Amino acid sequence: MSSDLTFKSIAELAVLLEAKKLSSVELTQATIARTKAVEARVKAFNSFDETDALAQAAASDARRTAGQARGPLEGIPVGLKDVISVAGQPLTASSKMLVNFVSPYDATVTRKLKHAGAVLWGRLNLDEFAMGSSTENSAFHTTRNPWDLTRVPGGSSGGSAAALAAGEASMTLGSDTGGSIRQPAALCGVVGFKPSYGLISRYGLIAFASSLDQIGPFTRTVEDAAITLSVIAGHDPLDSTSFKTELPDYRAELGRRNGPWRLGIPKEYFGEGLDPEVAAAVQAAVEHYKKLGCEIKEVSLPHTKYCLDTYYIIATAEASSNLARYDGIRYGHRSKDAKDAIDIYFKSRAEGFGAEVKRRIILGTYVLSSGYYDAYYLRAQKVRTLIRQDFLNAYKEVDALLTPTTPTPAFKIGEKADPLAMYLCDVYTIGVNLAGLPGLSLPCGFSKSGLPIGLQVIGQPFKEAELLSIARAYEQAHDWHLRHPNLL
């Protein structure tokens, strides 16, 4: 029963909770039990607090008894990537730098989840400061792919993807700067959704690259993604980059939109490096949309080949500045050997940051340096505009784009020691961040060796309702999302 419960969708659980066939305490106990049973192998969490979670669950049940239930997330155990702040909980970014840091304030999404009655359950592992595609850059441990424990779950939000896939939470939040939600969702066989830049407040999200970062959910179904989005989206006066827009009821919109849609297949996303099994699964998905009456059209995003370079200039430049605050002066790791203020900086940062974080800080510092700024950062910003324009041009002809989420299914732990090989994992997801668009990955098949494959649906700016409906149309006719890894 308990394992069944922890694989149910939010929509299903909400019905049980509402009918009082299930209490939040029971659900949370089941989640805790499942976590304890599998976590030693999956290693999705950095920390969790059973007592606190059960207290939240009891409070949720009390609200429901009092007729004050707060909607579909009421009583649902959710996990947060360890870059999203919760007052009184650790916030580590999976870095030695913040190993003992406890945040004194709530992120806006945290506040909204609390307001919606969700049970905040555990801090999820990631690549240090969200820099990576496998969680191998975590300073604490590598999370395993629940489908094959010798493989990575993807990253950087690998803990969020793996925890959901392994039944250790009913929904998790991650953050996506270049694919950090969609790529691990694809590799772990769950739905991962990065909305348009500006739709969800970044206040309380540890910044990696501010102009690219966006919070989003991992869910079992597209409907759950819609439910979650309605809770966490919306303008926030604490985030100047959050967008002022009327929010639809995303879940209700799912039923109102049935297509058929005009769907674009960007030819640049099907070239060299794409695994044949992934290509076949995505092609099958395209065929399905054709059957639904959708018009399928090949489109071109001619600047796609510059995405990776552009991304690694802009993201590292912003990161070099965003991570400057971790200096050992006010909080975080301070070297015990430091002799003076300058020495505190050098030694604390040398000891506190891992190799990939240092690599990106150095790269970002370089591209912003006097004499190099125009050639790198300024040019990258111009190319970014062209990349966005590619997408907007395509959207003159189509409603959304279909692509593979990743070039390959999950790879082996330790397989990609070369940073450049690792960077290529994000080749299909990065353009979406550079253009500020919404993108969603949903399961669209399995490899012969039993590894999940993801389909990416890329939507138009702030047309999340449309994008979710397109994804749902595929999901309803398939059962990939109902398969679960056998960990017991």
Add this chain to the structure above:
Amino acid sequence: MKYEAVIGLEVHVQIKTHSKMFTRVAAGYGHKPNTLTDPVVLALPGVLPVMNKAALDAIIKAGLMLNSGIAPVSKWDRKNYFYPDSTKNYQISQYDQPICLGGFVEIELPGSARNVMGEHKKIPLTRIHLEEDVGKLTHFASESLVDYNRAGTPLMEIVSEPAMHTADEAFAYLTSLRAAMVYGGISDCDMEKGQLRCDANISIRPVGETKLGTKVELKNLNSISFVRDGIAHEIKRQIAAVESGGTIVQETRQYDGEAGVSTSMRSKEMAHDYRYFPDPDLMPVKVDDAWKARLQAECPELPFEKQRRFIEQYQVPYTITSVVVWDRELADFFEEAAKLSGKPQAAGNWIVNDLLRELGTAKQVLAESKVRPAHVAELVKLVDAGTLLNNSAKEVFIDMFSTGELPSVISDRKGLKAAPTDLGELEQWCRDAIAANAKALAEFKTGKDSAINAFKGPVMKAAKGKANPKAVDETLRKLLAQM
């Protein structure tokens, strides 16, 4: 060879807002260390800046007051450098698109005498931009402590063109700029509290040369007189260096005002690379015409404009206007008293001489003064009507400064009124009394002071006993002194 100095000033002015530049926590001075902080000020993981609208209003207003162009779009940049006074290790500032461009500060140079207006000049501005202040470090023998109360306070940087040539010009520039900022309610500009801070870029060149010489940046000029002294000292130092065959190296020097010496802080080679780039956490600032118009309506008349108007409208001399216009409250006080009294110069004299003296003695500021413009105006009218003689009026002034009572009330209470007689009539009675008593006149002239009493009886008789005894005494003494 004769040398000319070229001076440009970078002035930082803290904007007087309730909250900080990018967060809601209060801004202030003199609080317990690290109490005016919040997650944003401390740069905790995950926080984001949000612009303070009041600070934007203030800089736009400052720009309009100083004749700057207001950019329709300006943006925020990060200035990256590591130092413990900065919590983020970058400062949010404006690099290549500041809010205010151009403009000028009108200055007046010292005149040939105190009562002569000096030459006026317009010192052009390069730009004014908005940024956030940093925290304050205190160094001890083996450790340093940091207070982040100041960190994040809205700070305006006003950059002049290298268009000044003497320490006096720089002094006049700062004086005028400070007055404008205080007038506009933008800052209190208290240098002791760090609300106004000044760095100077100084170079010298042979007179007639148009190219700029190598500049030295002089820091730590923390009072207006230190600015003047420090610049004068630096000009002398540079000329002496060049004349003794040396060259000027581009560097930053620190001026010690107490000791009157400067020392090198860092050379050009050690200059920071700040790696400016647009802050992705903030949107550009767009200022439309309606916003500008609203602030334009709030811009006060500036001291020199006021001075020109006062001189023309009230026909008052330079000596009065040059005192009252530098303090907006005092200028308003003067103008009200001038209007109420109908005798602007007389009102001005009372204010500049008596009121300022009494305030100084009592160590009060104008706002605390019980003497208001109506008091001064009534006093002027009483003197003008001959109801009060000058000495009595002075006595009334001192009384009203401490009691706040109107001059008419005080002079009644003290019996100082010369009423009902007019002064001309009283004077005639006195002349008659003196002329009628040659003996008493002779005695008085030989030094017998009490002889004066012999004249008072006849005067009082002529006035039917209603003459003010003090006025009689004063008038008799004035006439006797002339004989």
